[in-house]
Amino acid sequence: MNQTHFDKMKNGNGFIAALDQSGGSTPKALAGYGVTEDQYSNEEEMFDLVHQMRTRIITSPAFDADKILGAILFEQTMDREIEGKYTGDYLSEKGIxxxxxxxxxxxxxxxGVQLMKPIHDLDETLRRANERGMFGTKMRSVVHEPNEANIQEVVEQQFEIGKKIIDAGLVPIIEPEVDINSSDKEQCEEILKAELKKHLDQLGSDEYVMLKLTIPSKANLYKDLADHPNVVRVVALSGGYTRDEANEKLKDHENLIASFSRALASELNVNQSEEEFNNTLQEAVDSIYDASVNKN
Structure with a gap:
C-alpha cells in the first residue's frame, strides 16, 4: 500500500472524481459531452474519444490536487497514457x-437488489492494477428495496471480493448504492448500515476499506462508519441528483465527501474553448469541494 496515498485519502480535504464510465455507459457519457454516436463507427473509436475527454479533464488546471483527492478510472483509461505516462502515474505525479x-x-x-456480475479475471486485474500504480479499486452493487436477507447478500459479496483486494495490497471502495428513487430509501439505508457495520467489525486491524454510499436521507447516518478504525474514508455518489441537489444534501453530513461522476462533468462540452472548458470545470470542482468540506 502506498502510504502517501493512504495519508492523503485518510486526512486530506477534497473529493474523489469518478471518471469510470465503461461499456454501455460510455455512449451516454460521450453524448453528455456533445459527441454523438454518428461521430464514431466502432468501439475502438468510441473509447479513443472518451479517453480524449478524460485526458482533457485530467490535464485541466482545474483538476488540481488541492481540491481533488483521488480519481476513479475505467480499465482502458488505466492502460492508456496521458502526455507519455500511464494515467495512474500522471495522476500520482499531480498529487491525485x-x-x-x-x-x-x-x-x-x-x-429488490442487483448483485455484481462475476469478476472472472479478478486476480489478473488486481495484478495489473498494482503494476499500473493504482491505490485501490471500486465495485458497485445496487439496493432497490428493504429486503434484509438480500441486502445482506449484497454486502457479503462486496466484502468477499474486498478481502481479495486487500490481500493484493490494494484498498477496495465498497459501493452498495441505494436507489434514490426507492420508496423505502431510508429503511434500505438503515438495514445497509447495520450490515456494513457487522462486516467492518470482522476485519483485521490492518485491513482497510473505503465506502461509497448514496447520500442518506437521515443526517449523519453514516458518521459512525466514517469513524470506524478500518474505514479510510466514506464518500458519496450523486446517484442521479443534479450537482446542486447533491451538493446541498452532502452539506448535511459530517465526514462524508463527494465521489461524483455526472455531477462533476455534466456541463462540459467538446465544443467549448479551453478557457470555457477550464472555467466550467473549475466551477464544478469548487462547488463540490465546498460541499465536501464545509458542512451546515
Whole structure:
C-alpha cells in the first residue's frame, strides 16, 4: 500500500472524481459531452474519444490536487497514457490518488437488489492494477428495496471480493448504492448500515476499506462508519441528483465527501474553448469541494 496515498485519502480535504464510465455507459457519457454516436463507427473509436475527454479533464488546471483527492478510472483509461505516462502515474505525479473500477456491471434486479456480475479475471486485474500504480479499486452493487436477507447478500459479496483486494495490497471502495428513487430509501439505508457495520467489525486491524454510499436521507447516518478504525474514508455518489441537489444534501453530513461522476462533468462540452472548458470545470470542482468540506 502506498502510504502517501493512504495519508492523503485518510486526512486530506477534497473529493474523489469518478471518471469510470465503461461499456454501455460510455455512449451516454460521450453524448453528455456533445459527441454523438454518428461521430464514431466502432468501439475502438468510441473509447479513443472518451479517453480524449478524460485526458482533457485530467490535464485541466482545474483538476488540481488541492481540491481533488483521488480519481476513479475505467480499465482502458488505466492502460492508456496521458502526455507519455500511464494515467495512474500522471495522476500520482499531480498529487491525485488513482483508483480502478473493477466490476463487470450489474446482474438483473432480483428480490429488490442487483448483485455484481462475476469478476472472472479478478486476480489478473488486481495484478495489473498494482503494476499500473493504482491505490485501490471500486465495485458497485445496487439496493432497490428493504429486503434484509438480500441486502445482506449484497454486502457479503462486496466484502468477499474486498478481502481479495486487500490481500493484493490494494484498498477496495465498497459501493452498495441505494436507489434514490426507492420508496423505502431510508429503511434500505438503515438495514445497509447495520450490515456494513457487522462486516467492518470482522476485519483485521490492518485491513482497510473505503465506502461509497448514496447520500442518506437521515443526517449523519453514516458518521459512525466514517469513524470506524478500518474505514479510510466514506464518500458519496450523486446517484442521479443534479450537482446542486447533491451538493446541498452532502452539506448535511459530517465526514462524508463527494465521489461524483455526472455531477462533476455534466456541463462540459467538446465544443467549448479551453478557457470555457477550464472555467466550467473549475466551477464544478469548487462547488463540490465546498460541499465536501464545509458542512451546515
Amino acid at each position: 490518488v488513482p483508483f480502478l473500477k473493477i466490476d463487470k456491471g450489474l446482474a438483473d434486479v432480483e428480490n
